[in-house]
Amino acid sequence: MDQQDVIYLAVLVASILLAHIFRLIPQPGIKQVFGGIIGFSIAVLVCGWQVYHSLITASVNYIFIRHVSTKYNHILSFVFCFAYIGFTRVSFLLGLEPIGGHTNVIQLILTVKLVSLAFDIRDRKISQESNKKDEDSRTAIFYRDEYDSALLGFKMPTTLPLIPDIVEYYCFVYCFVGLLTGPFFRISTFRHAVWRPNAGSLPTLKPSLLRLAPFPLYAGITFIFAKYFPHAYLGTDEYGELPYVHRILYVVPAFIGYRYRYYTGWSLAEAAIVASGVGAYPVETKPEAGQGPTQPLSDGKSSGQLDFSAVYNLDVYRIETATDMRTAIRHWNMSVQWWMTYYIYKRFPSKSLRFPAVWFTSAYWHGVRLGYYLCFMSTVLTSLTESTWWKATAFLRKKGPMYERAMLVIGWFLCFRYFEHLAVGFMLQHPSIVFKSWSYTYFFGHSLAICVLVLAMLLTAVVPPEKKKE
Structure with a gap:
């Protein structure tokens, strides 16, 4: 520190x-x-x-x-x-x-x-x-x-x-x-x-202590993961020399240390x-x-x-249990999320350009480094993938509680794999370093999103409509 x-x-x-x-x-x-x-x-x-x-x-x-x-x-x-x-x-x-x-x-x-x-x-x-x-x-x-x-x-x-x-x-x-x-x-x-x-x-002591209570846990997680899995390592040549599976896995603790720093x-x-x-x-x-x-x-x-x-500012539980990136992002920096919606999205003159306007404004507000823009632009792919996936697998969730829980676990797993690898743009910021890190994993987050999107489209095409209604 x-x-x-x-x-x-x-x-x-x-x-x-x-x-x-x-x-x-x-x-x-x-x-x-x-x-x-x-x-x-x-x-x-x-x-x-x-x-x-x-x-x-x-x-x-x-x-x-x-x-x-x-x-x-x-x-x-x-x-x-x-x-x-x-x-x-x-x-x-x-x-x-x-x-x-x-x-x-x-x-x-x-x-x-x-x-x-x-x-x-x-x-x-x-x-x-x-x-x-x-x-x-x-x-x-x-x-x-x-x-x-x-x-x-x-x-x-x-x-x-x-x-x-x-x-x-x-x-x-x-x-x-x-x-x-x-x-x-x-x-x-x-x-x-x-x-x-x-x-x-005003009885503010109890609610104030409730917001403060997780601090030791957040600080401890931040200290341990930031020390042993620094996110800056993702942009180094040494990271690229790790076995491929290790490169994929390293992003997980690196992103934990990064986001828990904000929680702290x-x-x-x-x-x-x-x-x-x-x-x-x-x-x-x-x-x-x-x-x-x-x-x-x-x-x-x-x-x-x-x-x-x-x-x-955030709802850690809803972020950590989110089954899609939209939910996770919606509960991250919530006051600024509202600001973007109220002052940009709702007032932008062209309805078709409202989402791009919010993305650009948010990326620019965070910084001028292109890594922010690469991250935000990549969410277009993951948003399409997740919406298509949940629509295509709706019939499975209707089969019963066990199937629904299984699909939610799968959704959570996929969500955080996208989240981690796209967040490299935020963590490293410089476009050349971001692309180098992504290339070390063969753009794992983007590739996974494309594979899931294709699978969801195949399910939509193959599963008969009467099966989906069951």
Whole structure:
């Protein structure tokens, strides 16, 4: 573990303790300033002088939302934020110091937060001006009621401005919970936490400890597998000299160490954000990751049970037991998944290009290294394979519980073989190294997907329709 990892873990652990203090502060003004100062201090600690990148991003966006018409500020915010993270990643070509890992992560979090803020301001203004009554419009309902007690279970002040003032803005930008790792949350979620009455009495200890409980296990798995099966080895000549079966098998523990590293960091981050009270909503409002509450309380009454789904980043159980990659990916970095769906997929003008637009945006957001794009493009093949496979084998699952369990085990096995080998693009990033690693296994993940696809097509063609209906 290098020095940067030690600082990273120390900051996350300290954030859990600071989050309890944040929640206990009764005055909204002091509370938000406390969160902002702590967050900016963390940014300076982990980024050093490179903190200027986040200051530039935040300051330019504030000019957009404050001084540019809502017809255009969301577009300007999107273009500028994504252009700037692209610039930070190639700035070394201009002789500037390469952006640090922690600086890059903060830029990623700020990008989704600031773009969402600009879009939310625009959407809320449109909703207020048009005074929509369409009960089928989920967007209209959310923006009309986002500060209403029927949705939240508590009262919010009626004088909150559409556009936050400069103090609230920078406190939201640099709020310390989620700053280094996520999860992403919106300005409305931030305001709910700041202005919530009696937030100090919220029962956050138990849910915070529940999110923290797996940390020792995740950390232990990460340490062991990262030490004995480093993913960087996948791109070396020595890896290519291993027996073929060993090359196939090595990817399994390498990917375990890689993904459990994220589980480790996110378990600490989620424990901190739960302890802070950010994203705490009545369970009856059915909050979703990223969005917040989705349904109003019945008669304004709540059982008092809290749900923190609005600020959960991942569901490890559903990822590890997924029987297809779509399910696994859907429960990975869930708040950003929602962001991609809500701000990109649902708003992209061409319906036929919505999926490619999301894939490209997600790959670009992660980085400019072509390995990300190779990974995302490869999911087109695996998605086609899995959907065809499950349709072709549906008749087998109907034969009884034993057959269904067997097919689910097979689906899980195939899913993680695809997942592991496609993730090499993420783990190694450089296209030449990614292709070299894939070539060592004869593109095992892609080849397996093609073989399963052919088998599924043969089953579809050979099995009589009456057999499928049995």
